[in-house]
Amino acid sequence: MTRVKKKTFVIMTILGPILIAALWIVPIYVSTLSQGMKTVEILDETGLFFDQFQSDEHIRFIPIFTDLETAKKGLIASGDDALVYIPRTELNVPVTAILYSTSQTGMDIKTVVRENLRKQVEALKLKAKNIDPEILTSIKTSIIINSIKIDKDGLEVKSSEEISLALGLLSGLIIYMLIFMFSSQVMRGVIEEKANRIVEVIVTSIKPFQLMMGKIIGVGLVGITQFVLWIVFTAAIIFGFQIAHPTFKQNVAQIENFTATAPASSAQSINMNEEITMDPNVFTQAFEGIQSVNIPLVLLTFIIFFLGGYLLYSALFAAIGAAVDNEADTQQFMLPVTIPLLITIILSGFVINNPQSQLAVWLSIIPFTSPVSMMMRIPFGVPVWQLILSIILLVATFIICTWIAGKIYRTGILLYGKKITWADVIKWISIK
Amino acid sequence: MDLIRTEEISKRYGNFVALDHISISVPKGSIFGLLGPNGAGKTTFIRIINQIIAPDHGTVLFNGEALKPQHTDKIGYLPEERGLYKKMKAGEQAIYLARLKGVPQHEAVSRLKYWFKKFDIQNWWDKKVEELSKGMQQKIQFIITILHRPELLIFDEPFSGFDPINVDLVKNEILRLKDEGASIIFSTHNMESVEQLCDNIALIHQSKVVLSGRVNEIKSQFSQNLFEIESPQHDINSIIPLLPQGIHYKNTESNTSMYKHYFKLDTNLGHNDLLKSLLPYMPIVGFHELLPSMHDIFVSTIQNGSLSENQI
Numbered sequence: 001m002t003r004v005k006k007k008t009f010v011i012m013t014i015l016g017p018i019l020i021a022a023l024w025i026v027p028i029y030v031s032t033l034s035q036g037m038k039t040v041e042i043l044d045e046t047g048l049f050f051d052q053f054q055s056d057e058h059i060r061f062i063p064i065f066t067d068l069e070t071a072k073k074g075l076i077a078s079g080d081d082a083l084v085y086i087p088r089t090e091l092n093v094p095v096t097a098i099l100y101s102t103s104q105t106g107m108d109i110k111t112v113v114r115e116n117l118r119k120q121v122e123a124l125k126l127k128a129k130n131i132d133p134e135i136l137t138s139i140k141t142s143i144i145i146n147s148i149k150i151d152k153d154g155l156e157v158k159s160s161e162e163i164s165l166a167l168g169l170l171s172g173l174i175i176y177m178l179i180f181m182f183s184s185q186v187m188r189g190v191i192e193e194k195a196n197r198i199v200e201v202i203v204t205s206i207k208p209f210q211l212m213m214g215k216i217i218g219v220g221l222v223g224i225t226q227f228v229l230w231i232v233f234t235a236a237i238i239f240g241f242q243i244a245h246p247t248f249k250q251n252v253a254q255i256e257n258f259t260a261t262a263p264a265s266s267a268q269s270i271n272m273n274e275e276i277t278m279d280p281n282v283f284t285q286a287f288e289g290i291q292s293v294n295i296p297l298v299l300l301t302f303i304i305f306f307l308g309g310y311l312l313y314s315a316l317f318a319a320i321g322a323a324v325d326n327e328a329d330t331q332q333f334m335l336p337v338t339i340p341l342l343i344t345i346i347l348s349g350f351v352i353n354n355p356q357s358q359l360a361v362w363l364s365i366i367p368f369t370s371p372v373s374m375m376m377r378i379p380f381g382v383p384v385w386q387l388i389l390s391i392i393l394l395v396a397t398f399i400i401c402t403w404i405a406g407k408i409y410r411t412g413i414l415l416y417g418k419k420i421t422w423a424d425v426i427k428w429i430s431i432k
Numbered sequence: 433m434d435l436i437r438t439e440e441i442s443k444r445y446g447n448f449v450a451l452d453h454i455s456i457s458v459p460k461g462s463i464f465g466l467l468g469p470n471g472a473g474k475t476t477f478i479r480i481i482n483q484i485i486a487p488d489h490g491t492v493l494f495n496g497e498a499l500k501p502q503h504t505d506k507i508g509y510l511p512e513e514r515g516l517y518k519k520m521k522a523g524e525q526a527i528y529l530a531r532l533k534g535v536p537q538h539e540a541v542s543r544l545k546y547w548f549k550k551f552d553i554q555n556w557w558d559k560k561v562e563e564l565s566k567g568m569q570q571k572i573q574f575i576i577t578i579l580h581r582p583e584l585l586i587f588d589e590p591f592s593g594f595d596p597i598n599v600d601l602v603k604n605e606i607l608r609l610k611d612e613g614a615s616i617i618f619s620t621h622n623m624e625s626v627e628q629l630c631d632n633i634a635l636i637h638q639s640k641v642v643l644s645g646r647v648n649e650i651k652s653q654f655s656q657n658l659f660e661i662e663s664p665q666h667d668i669n670s671i672i673p674l675l676p677q678g679i680h681y682k683n684t685e686s687n688t689s690m691y692k693h694y695f696k697l698d699t700n701l702g703h704n705d706l707l708k709s710l711l712p713y714m715p716i717v718g719f720h721e722l723l724p725s726m727h728d729i730f731v732s733t734i735q736n737g738s739l740s741e742n743q744i
Contacts, residue, residue, distance in 0.1 A: 197515030201576070204482045204509045205532040207501075414484065427446060 039080040040109060043071045045088040052120045059112055075100060084113050164379035168352050171302055172376035176345060179309045179371060180338075182223040183317040187330065189215050190321030190413070199413045208410040212322075213402070216314045220307070301378050301387070308394040309371030312401055313341070319405035322412030323420045333425075340368035348376060355380040365390045367397035404429055433496070435460045435584055435615040436481060441490030443476055450476040451487070452639040458584075458615055458632070463606070465630035465647070466619040467726075469734055472636040474619050475512070478586055481617070482509050495583070505534040508582035512589045512619075514573050516561045523548070523557035526576045533580035540579065547575045551601070566593050574602060578609065585609060586617045591625060603629065623727040633726075635733055643733050651723040654732075657697040658682075659706055662718025666691050671713045679706055690717065 042063045044050040053061035064071055068085055075083045082101035097117060099110060126133055190212075193199045202211055320333040344351070344363060351360040355377040363373035364382070370390045374382070411428040412420070436458040443451040451473045458464040468474050479485045481492060483504055492499040494506070517525055523544060530540040548554045551571055561569060570593050578585065587606070591599045606629065610616055618630060626633065626647070633650065635643035643650065672681050678698035685692045695706055703721060710716060724732075 193517075195515075196517060197511065197513040198517055200484075200511040200513060200515075201509065201529065201573075202532065203484050204504055204507065205529070208484075414479070 038082070038109060039078075040113070041071065041075060041078075041080050041083045042086075043068065043083060044086045046086055048124065049086055049117060049120050053113075053116050059109065072100060075102060082109055086117070164355075165352055167298065167379040168355070168376040169348065171298065171378070172344075172348060172352075172372045175302065175306050175309060175375050176341060176372045178223065178227065178306060179313050180341065182219055182310055183313040185223070186216055186219045186314040187317035187321040188327065189219065190318050190409070191324065191327055191330075194322065194413050195326065203413070208413060209406040212315075212318050212406060212409045216311065216318060219314065220310055223310070298378055302375060304391060305371040305374055305394070308367075308391065308398055312367065312371075312394065312398040313337070315398065315402040315405040319408040319412070319425075322409040323425060324412075329420075340366075341372065344369045344372040348372070351376050355382075361386060365393060367394045370394055433460050434458060434493070435495055436617070437493040437496075438477075438480075439491050439493070441477075441480060441487040441492060443473075443480065443485070443487050449639050451480070453490070454636070454639075454641055455490075456634050456641065456644065458617060460615050461610060461613050462631040463610055463616045463618055463629050465626045465633035466617055466636070467621075467623075467626065467633055467730060468636035473639045474636055475588070477636070478509070478511075478588060478617070478619065481584075481586065482507060505580065506583045507586065508533075508577040508580060508584070509586045510573060510577040510588060510590055512592070514570070516569060516573060516576075518562040519560060521558050521560055522564065522572050525561065526572065526579060529576050530579045533582075535580045543579055543581075544575070547579065551575065567595060567598060570594060571598065574605070578605075582614065584615050584617065586619070588619045589621070590618070591620070591622060623725065623730055626726045635730065637734055643729070647726070650729065651726075654724045654729050655721065656724065657699060657701070658722040659695050659697065659703060660718070660720055660722055661693045661695065661706075661710060661716055662690050663693065663714050663716055664690060665714045668693055668714065671710070674713065675709050676705075679709060694722075 038059045040053075040059055040061050042050045042053055042061055043066070044063065050061075050063035053063075055061050062080070064074065066074070071083055071085070079102070082099055085098040085100060087096070087098070097113065099113060101109075123133060126136065193202070199211070206214075316337050320330055320337065323333060324330050347359070347363065350357075351363060351373055354360055360373065360377055363369045364377050365386060367390075370393070374387070374390055378387075407429050408425055434457040436456070438454055438456045440453045440455055441451055442449070442453055454473075454477060456464075456477075466474050466477065476485070480487050481499075483499060483501065494500075494503045497503075516522075520528075526544050527537065527540045530544070531537060535543070545554075548557060553568070553571065556564060556568065556572070561572070564572070574590065577587075585606075590602055590606070594602060603625070606616060606618075618626075620626060630647050632646050633644065634641050645653070666684070666686070668681070668684070675681070678701045680696045680698075682694035682696055684694070697703075697706055703719070707716070707719065
């Protein structure tokens with residue numbers, strides 16, 4: 001109750017999606033803004049290139065014919081954005097050019113200039129070797145491997161390793177983050193109540209176990225509410241933005257192309273061309289890949305494992321909160337409790353690449369690691385018995401842990417100013 | 433009739449015995465002082481009454497019935513270590529806690545308004561607790577403790593942190609609550625307030641009840657038969673040899689125009705014997721027995737207790 005009303009909750013609920021949406025929108029929007037018309041002067045001493053630069057809606061190329069010094073001065077005087085100087089070389093094809101600019105040009109001018117130069121140089125080289133560019137284009141092949149999963153009934157399902165990988169990793173990490181975030185909130189709540197001493201008054205009205213469960217369930221519901229609101233708001237903002245800016249989608253594609261090109265071209269890679277001309281097949285493939293994953297199953301298991309994992313860890317965190325006097329003292333107890341979660345994250349790379357390996361199977365069945373590991377495996381397909389076993393174990397462990405945590409909690413919350421050791425905690429559990 | 437009656441309750445934590453066969457009765461409509469040095473087991477006892485923890489042995493009767501969860505709504509507890517949610521508004525918080533004790537929302541609001549008005553703190557309603565001073569928070573917490581009109585009130589050091597004016601305010605409220613029929617368990621180290629408020633006491637020391645009963649009875653039990661005679665006559669040396677056996681003159685103190693003469697009597701003599709012996713010889717303006725203060729009783733009991741245990 002009080003948590004929902006807190007200002008921070010309201011702020012985070014509203015701010016969260018704005019931040020997430022901003023992460024998507026801002027770079028795209030900013031790039032749209034900066035893509036005003038740019039004017040680039042071309043000083044081509046070789047005379048081979050100046051007519052190859054095609055102006056488009058973003059960059060206008062103007063060939064100039066003077067010497068370099070005059071051109072430089074002219075650049076400053078004209079206020080144009082940049083000057084490309086292609087010096088004459090002894091070889092018949094130049095490989096370097098200099099880009100003079102009045103301000104930071106940004107990657108796009110450089111990329112466009114380079115691409116233009118490269119194409120022309122390649123064409124010249126081909127010409128020199130008497131190779132028809134047509135032939136070269138016809139030789140270029142892009143290989144697409146469609147992976148198909150055959151299930152027990154012999155039904156063929158198109159599968160996409162990449163999509164499963166991304167989905168598995170994403171859901172695993174989200175579940176890890178959520179469990180950690182909300183469980184810590186429970187812990188902080190318990191510490192706050194204990195530090196306040198209000199707990200002494202409250203336990204005269206309700207049982208400590210009820211108080212603990214109330215806190216866990218309360219924070220859980222707040223968390224779910226916040227999470228759902230985030231998703232709704234984020235979707236709404238992005239959707240709204242798309243309507244407000246019809247060019248948005250187009251820009252997204254452009255940016256994706258751009259970002260895909262940028263690092264590679266800065267690494268002076270030559271083989272980028274194939275990737276730039278994105279095969280439409282990749283999109284359809286990705287789409288089919290998503291279809292091949294059982295989305296309702298993923299969502300359902302996500303909710304089950306999130307709840308199970310959250311209840312398990314929040315009970316443990318509540319017990320930790322009850323055992324200590326302030327947050328600084330939580331470390332010694334936090335570590336052993338969080339190690340299983342950390343292990344799953346450390347091993348996530350392995351699990352995601354070998355989802356059917358023994359280690360991955362075990363990790364996804366052991367209750368303390370299962371929420372994260374199982375979510376990583378689910379998109380790849382998990383045998384039903386493993387799934388059920390894992391859920392049963394998770395629920396059983398959560399019940400046992402809550403029971404133990406309740407005992408620690410009951411004794412811990414009323415004990416002040418004492419440094420608690422593991423021995424004390426074990427003693428508390430054995431108290432009737 | 434007793435509102436609270438504990439029969440032989442014991443509680444141990446591991447090897448440490450916190451309570452050792454404690455039997456206490458709190459009569460209805462009275463103030464009961466729960467006394468004892470730090471670590472004697474008072475808090476454990478209070479927590480058992482509050483059903484925060486259960487005793488290992490023994491029973492607690494509330495109004496003649498065995499203590500059960502429903503009884504918590506009839507108990508108000510002001511712990512020594514007190515606190516409230518700092519970020520919550522004072523009024524909101526009081527209502528929330530009252531509702532936890534089973535008071536309906538509208539009822540809680542109207543009662544709280546009454547109390548805020550009575551304590552003249554209406555403008556605190558919408559203040560966050562952290563904005564209030566410690567004394568103000570104490571006041572709020574006092575109101576919270578009594579808001580659900582409990583039959584039994586447990587106050588653990590209720591006056592700590594209050595200025596003298598507020599001490600009187602709270603003291604009067606406690607007495608008024610008693611007049612309205614509430615029973616009060618009052619735990620404190622302030623012996624002066626015990627004398628002012630308590631009808632009965634129990635002194636717990638090293639997990640056991642070492643002394644219990646009505647305050648005035650305990651006082652006479654500890655009486656040393658010491659009397660003070662107030663008289664304008666200073667010189668009584670001529671009288672002393674005339675006094676019967678068993679009456680011993682102690683000393684004389686003077687203030688302003690009066691003199692105070694102290695006499696100690698043997699146990700077989702009463703105050704009338706002293707008066708009879710003195711009246712023929714001197715004018716008497718004032719007379720009263722010197723009873724030991726609760727402070728003295730507390731100290732001597734605890735020290736004797738420790739001494740006797742050391743001797744064993």
